[in-house]
Amino acid sequence: MRCLKLWQRIEKRVENSEVGEVEFEDSYDVIVVGLGTAGAMAALAAARQGCSVLGIESLHCMGGMHTAGAIQNYYFGCKGGLFEQVDQQIREQERDGYPVWGGSSAELKKYHLEQLAREQGIELRYESSVIGVYRCGKQVKGVRWVSPEGVHTAASRVLIDATGNADICAMAGCVTRQGRAIDGKGQPYSNVMEIASANRVGKFYTDSGYLDPTDATAVTQAILDSSTVPPQLREYYDGHDRMLRLTPILGVREGRFIVGEENVTLEAFQNEQFTAQPLFYAYSNLDNHSKDVAFESTQFQDWIVAASLWGLNFSVPIPLGALIPQGFEGLLAAGRCLALDHDMAACVRMNRDMQKCGEAAGTAAALAVRYDTALTAVPYARLCAALGATGCLDAEGLRFVDTSLLGNGANGNAAYRTATWLEEIPAIREALAGDKPGIAIWSARRLGTAITPHLRDWAAQNNEPLLRKNSAIALGLQYDAAAMPILREMVRSRDAYVPRSSRKYNQSHGITAIYLLGKLGDREIVPDLLTILEDRAGFCDSPLDGEFIVDDEDFFAQYFTFSLMALVRITQAHPALSGAVRKQINRIVGSGDFALSVTLKGSRELRHPLRETILNVLQ
Numbered sequence: 001m002r003c004l005k006l007w008q009r010i011e012k013r014v015e016n017s018e019v020g021e022v023e024f025e026d027s028y029d030v031i032v033v034g035l036g037t038a039g040a041m042a043a044l045a046a047a048r049q050g051c052s053v054l055g056i057e058s059l060h061c062m063g064g065m066h067t068a069g070a071i072q073n074y075y076f077g078c079k080g081g082l083f084e085q086v087d088q089q090i091r092e093q094e095r096d097g098y099p100v101w102g103g104s105s106a107e108l109k110k111y112h113l114e115q116l117a118r119e120q121g122i123e124l125r126y127e128s129s130v131i132g133v134y135r136c137g138k139q140v141k142g143v144r145w146v147s148p149e150g151v152h153t154a155a156s157r158v159l160i161d162a163t164g165n166a167d168i169c170a171m172a173g174c175v176t177r178q179g180r181a182i183d184g185k186g187q188p189y190s191n192v193m194e195i196a197s198a199n200r201v202g203k204f205y206t207d208s209g210y211l212d213p214t215d216a217t218a219v220t221q222a223i224l225d226s227s228t229v230p231p232q233l234r235e236y237y238d239g240h241d242r243m244l245r246l247t248p249i250l251g252v253r254e255g256r257f258i259v260g261e262e263n264v265t266l267e268a269f270q271n272e273q274f275t276a277q278p279l280f281y282a283y284s285n286l287d288n289h290s291k292d293v294a295f296e297s298t299q300f301q302d303w304i305v306a307a308s309l310w311g312l313n314f315s316v317p318i319p320l321g322a323l324i325p326q327g328f329e330g331l332l333a334a335g336r337c338l339a340l341d342h343d344m345a346a347c348v349r350m351n352r353d354m355q356k357c358g359e360a361a362g363t364a365a366a367l368a369v370r371y372d373t374a375l376t377a378v379p380y381a382r383l384c385a386a387l388g389a390t391g392c393l394d395a396e397g398l399r400f401v402d403t404s405l406l407g408n409g410a411n412g413n414a415a416y417r418t419a420t421w422l423e424e425i426p427a428i429r430e431a432l433a434g435d436k437p438g439i440a441i442w443s444a445r446r447l448g449t450a451i452t453p454h455l456r457d458w459a460a461q462n463n464e465p466l467l468r469k470n471s472a473i474a475l476g477l478q479y480d481a482a483a484m485p486i487l488r489e490m491v492r493s494r495d496a497y498v499p500r501s502s503r504k505y506n507q508s509h510g511i512t513a514i515y516l517l518g519k520l521g522d523r524e525i526v527p528d529l530l531t532i533l534e535d536r537a538g539f540c541d542s543p544l545d546g547e548f549i550v551d552d553e554d555f556f557a558q559y560f561t562f563s564l565m566a567l568v569r570i571t572q573a574h575p576a577l578s579g580a581v582r583k584q585i586n587r588i589v590g591s592g593d594f595a596l597s598v599t600l601k602g603s604r605e606l607r608h609p610l611r612e613t614i615l616n617v618l619q
Helices: 037-048 082-096 106-119 167-171 216-226 266-270 298-306 351-370 380-390 425-432 438-450 452-459 465-477 481-492 509-520 523-533 552-573 575-589 611-618
Strands: 004-010 013-018 026-033 053-056 123-125 129-136 139-147 150-161 176-178 193-197 200-204 207-209 242-246 256-258 278-284 313-319 331-333 597-599 607-609
Touching: 004 139, 004 167, 026 037, 026 139, 026 351, 037 053, 037 082, 037 106, 037 150, 037 351, 082 106, 082 351, 106 123, 129 150, 129 167, 150 167, 150 351, 167 256, 167 331, 207 216, 266 298, 278 351, 278 380, 298 438, 298 465, 298 509, 331 351, 351 380, 425 438, 425 452, 425 465, 438 452, 438 465, 452 465, 452 481, 465 481, 465 509, 481 509, 481 523, 509 523, 509 552, 523 552, 523 575, 552 575, 552 597, 552 611, 575 611
Parallel strands: 026 053, 026 150, 053 123, 150 331
Antiparallel strands: 004 013, 004 129, 129 139, 139 150, 176 256, 193 200, 193 242, 278 313, 597 607
16 A cells, blocks of 8 residues: 555654555554543444454553543433443442442453453553554554554554544644633643542542643643642541542543534534434533633633523533544544534533443444445444444433533432423513523523513513513623613622522622623723722622632632623724723733632642733733
């Protein structure tokens, strides 16, 4: 095959060279790189369909974060699929073993995954890494990989990148994206510690900071730094809370994403644009761990800040095209590196769903091999039947939002309940007049101008303050200037009212009003926002919730960053204001002693500095 080129990453650059004909040492139907949460299931699913499978893993076990990473429980995600069989075997075996709170034994899961792999003839290669990808045009033909025994080559009909960070796709020259638009940051990572307490085994972790998981030097430093911070390294441990181990891999929530044949985004979901051919459904809330929400996208803030819908669970149908790098053949991505945007990744990353993603990738690869067809041409009916047989694709998982979980702490074991948005005007009015207006605010957004006259009327009801303010918020989401006077009142009074729409992380009316006035480009509120930037002492009696707002600095940081971003948007709408406003902002943040930070989730000691992002915003 004379068209072959070898693609490699050398000193962080993607390079390729012609290699002519290559005599591969081995040939497989499917090669899976990374045998973690998604990769283990991808290998098992392909082998169950009769494929020859090679699994290459840099660690020394299968299962990834669910085993080596000690995240043994499930936070939401859809039930069903091959992983359920493995989990059931573990539950049956550990009845007479040591109990694990909130999950199942990581060691037993390692064992069962390996036994299944051996039974199905999967060749496992631990402590091994791919160092090159062979391509003929955009067709992937195999890999060059290294093990303790040396350098090897292997041909594949389908290569599955289950590295979590799209490392193989990036190496092969695929287009990828990473992080949020404003500064490229993903979500914070965690460092997990396994502990024994009261004769049970479990985990403890806090968010430890931000890093680029594609940068090996940064990852190494993060492992060293996060292992010695106060929440992890204590002065002493006793029998009631005994440290067993720090896990060998970091709890990275977000890395690279491929740009796929189809892309799953929050904006498309909000506009109710869904695939008609899902492989599986992901199910969770937008569980973004970042506290500097003001720097997230407007789509994210409309949902989380304006409507306070952090706790709203919803299901997302994932198509095969989201696993196929755009323009490529013979290559799939499985796991959290599939074709998502940063916003949607906060939902589509849970352990259950990533195992389902792996199963879907392995099954699609096997069918492409069986029918000798391109991945994009795999017959959906056959794929649907194969995934339905294991429960990976559940017909009952049709898209929905789950309002039943807004007001409690239910977890992934809760029954999924289908709920619909409010459609009737009286029902929306009633909800806007109450303390849980989030669903009504978003329902009004869905109805658009049809409900605008009602919202304007309700916003004039001075005898019903919640109805008045919540209607103004709904109008603000419609870019209706009628909302401005009420929103200004909320800013000037620093309205501390916090709705109860979500089970936690609801945003105060003052913050919501600042965000919306920024979107509306309201020049009248500019002096008030500039005053907020300089009034750190005015936020010394903050309403603490113990998790999102832990101290006064957290509280002021919210007001500061939201005011800053509102000013940026207003000056974009009114360029004549830009010079004077920027001069005042630069005077505040330009001094050498300016500092601002937020606590990281789960910790009172660890803080994330915001100065760098603030300065980048002002460039």
